[in-house]
Amino acid sequence: xxxxxxxxxxxxxxxxxxxxxxxxxxxxxxxxxxxxxxxxxxxxxxxxxxxxxxxxxxxxxxxxxxxxxxxxxxxxxxxxxxxxxxxxxxxxxxxxxxxxxxxxxxxxxxxxxxxxxxxxxxxxxxxxxxxxxxxxxxxxxxxxxxxxxxxxxxxxxxxxxxxxxxxxxxxxxxxxxxxxxxxxxxxxxxxxxxxxxxxxxxxxxxxxxxxxxxxxxxxxxxxxxxxxxxxxxxxxxxxxxxxxxxxxxxxxxxxxxxxxxxxxxxxxxxxxxxxxxxxxxxxxxxxxxxxxxxxxxxxxxxxxxxxxxxxxxxxxxxxxxxxxxxxxxxxxxxxxxxxxxxxxxxxxxxxxxxxxxxxxxxxxxxxxxxxxxxxxxxxxxxxxxxxxxxxxx
Amino acid sequence: xxxxxxxxxxxxxxxxxxxxxxxxxxxxxxxxxxxxxxxxxxxxxxxxxxxxxxxxxxxxxxxxxxxxxxxxxxxxxxxxxxxxxxxxxxxxxxxxxxxxxxxxxxxxxxxxxxxxxxxxxxxxxxxxxxxxxxxxxxxxxxxxxxxxxxxxxxxxxxxxxxxxxxxxxxxxxxxxxxxxxxxxxxxxxxxxxxxxxxxxxxxxxxxxxxxxxxxxxxxxxxxxxxxxxxxxxxxxxxxxxxxxxxxxxxxxxxxxxxxxxxxxxxxxxxxxxxxxxxxxxxxxxxxxxxxxxxxxxxxxxxxxxxxxxxxxxxxxxxxxxxxxxxxxxxxxxxxxxxxxxxxxxxxxxxxxxxxxxxxxxxxxxxxxxxxxxxxxxxxxxxxxxxxxxxxxx
Numbered sequence: 035x036x037x038x039x040x041x042x043x044x045x046x047x048x049x050x051x052x053x054x055x056x057x058x059x060x061x062x063x064x065x066x067x068x069x070x071x072x073x074x075x076x077x078x079x080x081x082x083x084x085x086x087x088x089x090x091x092x093x094x095x096x097x098x099x100x101x102x103x104x105x106x107x108x109x110x111x112x113x114x115x116x117x118x119x120x121x122x123x124x125x126x127x128x129x130x131x132x133x134x135x136x137x138x139x140x141x142x143x144x145x146x147x148x149x150x151x152x153x154x155x156x157x158x159x160x161x162x163x164x165x166x167x168x169x170x171x172x173x174x175x176x177x178x179x180x181x182x183x184x185x186x187x188x189x190x191x192x193x194x195x196x197x198x199x200x201x202x203x204x205x206x207x208x209x210x211x212x213x214x215x216x217x218x219x220x221x222x223x224x225x226x227x228x229x230x231x232x233x234x235x236x237x238x239x240x241x242x243x244x245x246x247x248x249x250x251x252x253x254x255x256x257x258x259x260x261x262x263x264x265x266x267x268x269x270x271x272x273x274x275x276x277x278x279x280x281x282x283x284x285x286x287x288x289x290x291x292x293x294x295x296x297x298x299x300x301x302x303x304x305x306x307x308x309x310x311x312x313x314x315x316x317x318x319x320x321x322x323x324x325x326x327x328x329x330x331x332x333x334x335x336x337x338x339x340x341x342x343x344x345x346x347x348x349x350x351x352x353x354x355x356x357x358x359x360x361x362x363x364x365x366x367x368x369x370x371x372x373x374x375x376x377x378x379x380x381x382x383x384x385x386x387x388x389x390x391x392x393x394x395x396x397x398x399x400x401x402x403x404x405x406x407x408x409x410x411x412x413x414x415x416x417x418x419x420x421x422x423x424x425x426x427x
Numbered sequence: 428x429x430x431x432x433x434x435x436x437x438x439x440x441x442x443x444x445x446x447x448x449x450x451x452x453x454x455x456x457x458x459x460x461x462x463x464x465x466x467x468x469x470x471x472x473x474x475x476x477x478x479x480x481x482x483x484x485x486x487x488x489x490x491x492x493x494x495x496x497x498x499x500x501x502x503x504x505x506x507x508x509x510x511x512x513x514x515x516x517x518x519x520x521x522x523x524x525x526x527x528x529x530x531x532x533x534x535x536x537x538x539x540x541x542x543x544x545x546x547x548x549x550x551x552x553x554x555x556x557x558x559x560x561x562x563x564x565x566x567x568x569x570x571x572x573x574x575x576x577x578x579x580x581x582x583x584x585x586x587x588x589x590x591x592x593x594x595x596x597x598x599x600x601x602x603x604x605x606x607x608x609x610x611x612x613x614x615x616x617x618x619x620x621x622x623x624x625x626x627x628x629x630x631x632x633x634x635x636x637x638x639x640x641x642x643x644x645x646x647x648x649x650x651x652x653x654x655x656x657x658x659x660x661x662x663x664x665x666x667x668x669x670x671x672x673x674x675x676x677x678x679x680x681x682x683x684x685x686x687x688x689x690x691x692x693x694x695x696x697x698x699x700x701x702x703x704x705x706x707x708x709x710x711x712x713x714x715x716x717x718x719x720x721x722x723x724x725x726x727x728x729x730x731x732x733x734x735x736x737x738x739x740x741x742x743x744x745x746x747x748x749x750x751x752x753x754x755x756x757x758x759x760x761x762x763x764x765x766x767x768x769x770x771x772x773x774x775x776x777x778x779x780x781x782x783x784x785x786x787x788x789x790x791x792x793x794x795x796x797x798x799x800x801x802x803x804x805x806x807x808x809x810x811x812x813x814x815x816x817x818x819x820x
Binding site for chain 1: 428429430431432433434435436438439440441442443444445636638639640641643644646647648650651654655666667670671674675678683686687
């Protein structure tokens with residue numbers, strides 16, 4: 035196993051009456067002027083935004099609002115938010131939404147705490163030195179951004195989707211009320227669950243010796259999410275299932291399921307980032323569309339690890355050897371993704387990739403042929419191209 | 428399931444080279460004058476204290492030292508530490524040791540940050556308003572105090588052992604190097620592992636509906652500790668086993684295995700506190716000595732929960748009904764404790780309780796007949812007496 039650090043300072047307040055505590059939590063962070071950052075109309079229509087502004091007013095906290103965050107959040111709105119915050123003297127960012135809203139909030143928070151262009155940090159030209167405090171009211175179980183150290187932003191100029199991870203941007207608090215996710219459409223529920231699972235699977239597939247405790251927690255979490263998403267799709271108001279998905283979303287991306295591993299593979303995330311950067315697909319769905327093609331590509335490098343996954347997570351019968359067991363596990367996961375309505379090929383998202391498209395995706399994913407992605411098997415531009423080809427249809 | 432909060436701000440630095448980072452970590456907390464607090468001679472003999480003082484000197488941090496913490500740490504030494512810190516202008520407490528040293532450090536930290544007698548907080552006469560920063564270098568996997576919000580101190584005046592839990596005292600950092608536990612005697616290794624398990628078991632045995640994800644993480648952790656302690660007793664220098672025990676010690680008491688439950692039962696801890704307060708037994712061993720008697724006493728109130736434990740954790744074959752399955756699980760855990768050299772009755776610790784002793788323990792444990800202990804089945808003075816009687820021999 036590898037040495038590791040674990041740092042999860044986010045104060046989680048979980049349950050049916052958590053939203054009303056937002057004023058107290060912001061006051062505890064010395065927040066006096068808040069940006070309420072959100073996405074589309076659902077936070078407004080559901081009455082959530084009214085509950086939030088009521089709570090802030092009762093706590094004597096002033097605020098400005100900025101909506102319009104879209105999935106794969108855009109740099110343009112981030113820049114708009116930074117300008118607004120500077121103009122209004124905002125000192126606390128409250129993200130009301132899911133991963134996209136939280137990531138956009140983190141980017142705004144970097145922007146107001148550092149000089150210069152915020153994209154420099156995502157383009158890895160500079161390292162941020164500070165970050166304004168961010169808190170969140172979570173409305174979808176998916177990205178895990180509420181407890182993670184990362185954010186991902188898409189630059190409309192070239193549709194580059196880039197991530198940034200530092201300890202500075204960890205949310206100060208995360209308010210999690212599972213009932214806020216009751217109204218999510220089935221596709222978003224499933225896509226979110228897939229994203230949750232992939233955050234653990236990216237960490238699980240490693241070639242280093244792992245810590246048994248971490249492996250068993252990871253396996254438990256994956257089985258738990260599969261059970262809960264199936265239940266939530268059947269009954270969208272199953273509180274326990276929604277709660278399980280929401281809490282798994284945080285635990286799956288706060289580092290817990292990677293303690294002692296090598297940090298994870300993350301190839302599928304890189305492969306998907308290019309897809310959703312260009313075609314704007316739902317992140318979790320995009321991950322499902324490439325996962326099995328990636329898995330079949332890299333599995334031969336360590337069939338035993340995939341065989342362990344097959345038995346412990348997917349519960350398959352062992353085959354004649356690790357390779358057969360491993361393949362059964364990949365098949366089973368593919369079947370599970372399909373059972374919750376997720377694509378397992380790119381064309382199932384309505385995208386017909388041309389030869390030229392795949393070459394372009396591979397070129398961008400390899401940072402113009404300057405890097406390899408992944409650790410389980412590092413993939414260069416040509417290998418990336420082959421995974422896209424396998425995942426095409 | 429219940430609403431919950433989860434707050435684990437402790438920065439964990441885990442691995443073979445973690446000790447040398449102590450200076451950097453204290454500097455990060457603005458610590459300038461440190462109290463190095465420790466127990467007996469083993470930290471000195473092993474060279475650990477020299478490594479620590481070298482690291483502090485290289486970081487330009489000055490320090491004073493106070494050793495002598497014993498298991499079931501004493502109020503007398505805490506008061507001595509408070510006086511020393513005030514005299515020397517100490518602003519950071521570094522606990523080098525296990526749960527007793529960390530708990531003693533937390534008590535000193537309360538003492539220097541608040542006016543008045545520190546025992547008032549443990550006697551529940553006053554609530555602390557502040558706590559000086561504490562960090563730790565952990566040398567035994569057991570109490571989980573390195574990430575918990577609690578500390579337990581014994582007042583020599585009446586041998587009262589009392590706990591205090593607040594968010595103020597969470598360690599700022601925890602340095603965890605599993606190799607530091609290689610030289611632990613087998614009895615301490617086993618007693619520590621039992622303590623780790625009991626922190627999750629206290630949370631697991633609840634009558635409220637639980638969160639499936641929490642249950643499965645708790646079950647994974649218990650199975651992992653049973654596997655790892657068996658391996659560590661066989662080969663004390665099994666790094667992965669020692670690492671698993673150490674990390675489980677933290678996860679078992681930082682709240683993770685109780686998310687969504689009712690906070691836990693904690694009867695066994697209360698029963699044991701009186702035993703070790705009076706007879707100074709090893710905490711984990713004392714827990715083992717009372718657990719199965721407690722379990723057999725309360726199981727009939729919810730056999731299904733104990734049956735789930737029996738199957739998921741102990742791996743027993745289901746019996747004709749939940750009660751039979753539950754009893755098989757309790758028997759199996761008792762056999763496991765014995766397999767690692769732990770007592771399962773009080774007399775196996777060399778203590779022959781008289782009728783009068785048991786009445787006195789029950790009287791003190793019920794706070795002079797003013798409270799019940801436990802949530803699974805609340806136990807009054809008479810019920811407490813009966814558990815001691817069952818556990819006697």
